Amino acid sequence: MNNHxxxxxxxxxxxxxxxxxxxxxxxxxxxIEVFQVNCPGCFIYSxxxxxxxxxxxxxxxxxxxxxxTAFEDYDKNTLENLQKLVDSGEVIxxxxxxxxxxxxxxxxxxxxxxxxAVGMDRVVAETEPVTDERVLQYAQKFLPDFGNFSAGQQQTxxxxxxxxxxxxxxxxxxxxxxxxxxxxxxxxxxxxxxLKDVSFGQIDYxxxxxxxxxxxx
Numbered sequence: 529m530n531n532h533x534x535x536x537x538x539x540x541x542x543x544x545x546x547x548x549x550x551x552x553x554x555x556x557x558x559x560i561e562v563f564q565v566n567c568p569g570c571f572i573y574s575x576x577x578x579x580x581x582x583x584x585x586x587x588x589x590x591x592x593x594x595x596x597t598a599f600e601d602y603d604k605n606t607l608e609n610l611q612k613l614v615d616s617g618e619v620i621x622x623x624x625x626x627x628x629x630x631x632x633x634x635x636x637x638x639x640x641x642x643x644x645a646v647g648m649d650r651v652v653a654e655t656e657p658v659t660d661e662r663v664l665q666y667a668q669k670f671l672p673d674f675g676n677f678s679a680g681q682q683q684t685x686x687x688x689x690x691x692x693x694x695x696x697x698x699x700x701x702x703x704x705x706x707x708x709x710x711x712x713x714x715x716x717x718x719x720x721x722x723l724k725d726v727s728f729g730q731i732d733y734x735x736x737x738x739x740x741x742x743x744x745x
Contacts (some may be wrong), residue, residue, distance in 0.1 A: 534558060534721040538650045538701040539595065541607055545645030548593070553721070556591045557741045559734075560715040562649075562703065563596060565613060566604040568626030573729075574712035575642065578737045579614045581738055589719070590744050594642055597649035597700045597711065607648050613638070614646055650701040658693045666693065669707055672683050719744060 534550040537560055542548065550558075561578040563570035575594070582592040598605035604621045612618040617638035619627060627633045656662065667682075667689050668674050674682065684702055702708075709728040714721075716725040718741045725737060 532706060532723045534717050536702070536705055537593075537595065537715070538705070539647035540650035542645065542647045543607070543611050544642065546647055548647075549647055551721070553591050555719055556589050556723075557585075557719055557738060559590060559592045559738065560671060560717075561592060561594050562708060562711055562713040562715065563594065564598060564601070564605045564711045565596060565609045565619070566601045566621040566623055568623050569729075570712040571619065571623050571627060571638070572630065572632065574714070576640070577734065579640065581636040581644060581735060584735075585738060585742060586644075590738055590742060592644040594644060594646040595649055595702060596646065597703045597708075598651045598701055599708075599710075601702050602651075602698050610646070610648055614642060617641065651698050652701070654697055654699045656700060658690060663690045663693060670709070676680075715742070 534553060537550055557579065559578065562576060563575060578592050578594070581590065597725045601621065609620050619638055633639065663686055667685050671685065674685065677685065706726055708726070713726065713728045714734065715723070716730065716737060718724050724741060
């Protein structure tokens with residue numbers, strides 16, 4: 529686990545419950561729930577779980593923050609669509625399609641509200657040229673075992689990374705700083721503001737971990 533702290537979370541715009549100064553949250557256990565607006569799994573699994581954790585534990589010192597990001601579908605994962613979601617429960621794209629199929633919408637909208645603060649990650653235009661050095665650094669950052677791959681495997685990975693970086697027009701700062709693998713992800717800080725866990729996907733141990741760090745004074 530690296531030495532990231534709460535101040536490394538970048539929020540470009542608060543759409544609900546803000547602005548929050550993250551440094552002022554020291555003394556609370558802080559769970560950053562990272563999602564994309566165009567991410568069905570975020571709305572079927574992880575955001576409802578985050579709402580449940582908020583309702584159970586916020587009086588005991590848990591602060592949950594929703595952080596919308598964008599590492600793909602930049603035309604859908606926008607601040608405008610995030611604002612619509614928070615204001616009216618309107619969902620878009622793949623999220624709307626999937627939630628409709630599972631009968632999880634009411635009159636075409638989300639039947640529940642996000643009860644905690646929600647912000648948008650800082651997403652900026654990618655202007656740096658894609659060099660061999662950057663491609664290698666990216667591969668090593670996201671694949672800790674990269675050095676153990678065979679020469680052929682390394683070459684394949686580097687080609688895939690280069691292709692990804694060349695088509696990536698935007699860069700989401702918090703997403704990349706914490707080397708997140710996708711959405712949904714969550715980032716957990718203890719009461720001292722120290723990073724304790726970064727996880728991707730549907731995490732069943734989240735509740736136990738929150739309880740553990742809440743118990744620490």
